[in-house]
Amino acid sequence: AQKVTQAQTEISVVEKEDVTLDCVYETRDTTYYLFWYKQPPSGELVFLIRRNSFDEQNEISGRYSWNFQKSTSSFNFTITASQVVDSAVYFCALETSGSRLTFGEGTQLTVNP
């Protein structure tokens, strides 16, 4: 069975702080994809990144960066110099051969001015 754990239910930071959202996954499949989605207060789901299980290179996109470590089954997401507009619920998700996405419970990030 697949499982995604986001242990941090809520995180609150002050603007310009760096913040890391943790994601730990479980799967017996050797081929899989990992995702991060953002859900702002308006409710839609915004795709942020997809990473396959064979590519452990870290990725940076502007203020966002992702650290994939297969040895610890983690796919953590860091926002550098956070902004108020980053306030949202962030979901980590896992896709294996069944094509369905298994989501974590989400982390509510609040960035205060």
Add this chain to the structure above:
Amino acid sequence: NAGVMQNPRHLVRRRGQEARLRCSPMKGHSHVYWYRQLPEEGLKFMVYLQKENIIDESGMPKERFSAEFPKEGPSILRIQQVVRGDSAAYFCASSPCCARVWDTQYFGPGTRLTVL
């Protein structure tokens, strides 16, 4: 290129009524997925469909829920005799192809169902 479209965005039903949720995938996408997000929870997979075929419905409740994706027109998620516990946000996602190609699923804005 329009994204995934869902309508209505908000739907209010009384207990016992039927709810019909529609999803139009992105242009060129032939695979549709439905997920449900209960209040304060993450998204849970419900069903995966291709045109005229249900590929995986293992996440669907056994009763009252059904889904279809006809040859023409949007995918429909139908909930019969709704109960208060059905109140949730229902998200549709689409992808161009199949599991073997590992395409990203793009989500619609969701339909928020409230059962009174």
